[in-house]
Amino acid sequence: MNAADLFGVVAALLVGIGLYGLIVNPQPLRKILSFNVIGNGVFLLFGAIAYRGAAFGLGSDPVPQALLITGLVVAFSATALAVALLLRLFEATGSDTLSSEPPAANPSAAGEQ
């Protein structure tokens, strides 16, 4: 198995692990971590695809590589925004759960607020 296939498989597994974590971990910070794991999986898959495209003395296809740098920066921005939102939520409500719905969103609650 060559490096591209190997890391392609790892990428597929990282996506799966991240998805599982995102679904079952109740704490938002852990969800943010899992989001990063999924993102790494996607990026690694793109990297493996780039590596397959090595040609003309270039060790790897430079177009996906450049896009990956953009992708990493976008993922960092997303993480920063999510963390700031979580910290503010914690500060405002003293809890960091996503599960408790505001009463206003409860469709059977009549005439509240």
Added chain:
Amino acid sequence: MMTFVNLLLAVLLLALAAWTTLARNMFAAVVGFIAYGALLALAWVQLSGIDIALTEAAIGSGLTGLLLLNAASRLHVNANAGGNTGRSRLRVPAALLSAAVSGALMLCVFALPETPPTLAPDVAANLASTEVRNPITAVLLAFRAMDTLLEAIVLLFALIGVWSLSSDPHWGGRPGLRQYSEPNGILAYTARVLPPIGIVVGAYIFWTGADYPGGKFQGATLLAAMWLLVLMAGLADAPPIRRTWLRVALVAGPLAFIAVGFLGLQTAGAFLAYPEGFVKPLIIAIELALLPSLTLVLGLLLLGAPLRGEEP
């Protein structure tokens, strides 16, 4: 040998990813994630992606790790253990479905075309006209310069969002908590000694980016890290976000990028094109203009929303 290293990397990566996802303790999970990021950088090296390895180490693992550690410590103060642990009976379907997606992706990996399509020949053929030697820099600042411009704007949008999360009394104030540390302690010592070195290395990484692996993002991350180190050691304080110099510095880079883009309209016939003979100087000028803006925005994203008023 190569295969063995790769296999080892693969196993460790998966093990650390599983740890990050499953560990009971939040800190343990974050620390696992940072180690995992470092390993991922090694994987990028194995995939001939030195530039990405640098970015991954700097932003993916470094800054993101720092961000998450800080968040974990602030949430840890009096966080309950997360309340309920999710619907346990949904764990099994969640695991099965995630595994199915993984499996489908694996099949895709092996179903990719035998002769891989690639743009490497196109890049190689047009590299000379960009006057830079690093093909990734050529893609980022010539062929797909629009993406790089948008990426700088993404960071600023995220910063607008982060700042909007300050409470009203602290709007315009200083982000992050005021840090105090032992003036003669190890942190303060490091924060005095390391930044000059870090700035030199950062500048070097930035400068070399045109021809060799490196570039503005990696350089800016290092500079931002040095800034944060100084802040953490309490040697300086974060500026209030209402400062005009700060805001002008934040947008100067992207605005200069757009200005150069429109200059290309006059001189080279297209937005974001560069006139022959001036390609490399213009690319370096754009990167130079972006460097301070990116350094600031990366650092400020890490510091988060303003938490204090004007007074330190």
Added chain:
Amino acid sequence: MPPVPEQAVTSAGGLLLVIAVLLPFVGVLIGIALRGVHARRVALCTLPLGLAIAIAIAVTVLQSGAQLTYLLGGWAPPLGVALRADMAAVVMLVVVAVVVCGIGIYACDDFNPARESPGPRASSTFWLLLLAVWGSLNLVFVSGDLFTLYVALELLTFAGVPLVCLDGRGDTLRAALRYLLFALLGSLLYLLGAVLLYGAYGTLDIALLRAASVPEPVTWAALALATTGLLAKTALFPLHIWLPPAHAGAPAAASAVLSALVIKGSWFLLIRLWFDALPGVVTFSAAQVLGALGAIAIVVGSVVALRQARLKLLVAYSTVAQIGYLFLMFPLAFDAGSNMLVHDAALTGGILQGISHATAKASMFMAAGLISAALGHDRIADLAGVARAMPITVLTFAVAGIALMGIVPSGAYLAKKLLLESAADSGQWWWTLVLQGGAAFTAGYVVLVLVNVLRRPGGAHPVIKRVPAVSEYAALALAVCSLLLALAALGPLPAHLISNPLAAGELLATLLVLLGGVLLAQGLSLHPLFAAAPAATMPASGLLRRSAGATGVMFARIDLLARGWTVACISLLVVALLFGGLLFFGARG
């Protein structure tokens, strides 16, 4: 809108596309530099300029009759990135510009940094975000590259999320965080699809992908993943986890931005993907399921909307239902002969529906916001007397409602006609039921609100606070636009469609829709529509109401369950695997 031959060269006037994208972004940058108090001024200067650019693009495309192309940096795809504007993109550019201007005028007073409430933080941030959403949407409409579109989607998310929690309350912060996390998951799935397409074809350019793509496993997987990701960002049921609390909790102007504009970005990208990038990879069954999800969204969203006690939540759930409507064109545009999606009347109808919804929903949220601001609450049961106190706003709500229902002479009426005609032509009669039934549901919640505002107040004059007239008129203008703009945007229509909109058959259909709406509202709403029903019919209607009420409660339960985080994520993966399977087996069969 027939497909225009692809161009690999920059066309005259193509620079307008660059300006359309960059103008709002430069506005944001200048707004950041000049700080809070000036952000509003910068935004208000940018609005007319941006509208002018959008109109200039429309004129250029209409005159040349071909799509507009711009090669950034002079580099042609696949190496470079092209901006393109076909008719669909032009229509969206113009409508979004109009809606943004309308929202801008409406919000002038709400988000005035000089005023004490809501404070300098919210009021300066709002204007930056409005421009940010605008620029990102323009980028979504004109970009021809799947990766640039990924960045555009993220820009849109980052601009949209802070709008949800501008007031900084705990429940809106929670809604914003749910929105962000779910939207990020959606973006990653979309990116995964784009990555696989690059692996298979070595390009991310939509026009090149159209030529290169063939039905094969990697392409099916890519399409299934990207589609699911975009559905999550568009909040199509059952992936609407974040929409109701986010849209109902935000300030009215922000809700209008989110509901009318932001979700259109991922929706439009889905059209690009299905109709322009991979039309030959799509299968009949996959298109049917996408339409079916839309139909379910209409039913669940409408019933739950009718069960709401608060006006803003009613409008938010009506968005859930209207999003369903936007997906009915996919099965209808499937051409069985060539086995692919084609640009035909169904697509025109779908886009028309999209722009009608953008204008009408924006004005509906504005009207709801004005009522809520005037009364200090938005309880539907206590809206008596509002019609007399705020006639302009109530008229706005009614006009927007008519536009959404698809009654003569609205743009949505034409859209419905086009879709009904496609359904008849392709023999897919079942979508006719959905189209007509959906209109009746819409009529239901519009009638519910109108009956309540038209009621005489029991006690004193209800309005406690005056609302700015300019905001009222801005909302009304957008509602009227929804009636007229679609007509203008459509250009030459097939003449037989509008031969006589006042013929007896048409009027009868309209009456039936309204009657159906009244019955639905009477049966499903929390409080009976007409409290004083004739005594003779009481027992029967009482039984009917009880069973209808039970149905309503059941749908509310389904909605609540579907919006739990775990269930929503599991639905997401099921939808992804379902589409993968349908594409795989559909192509075999």
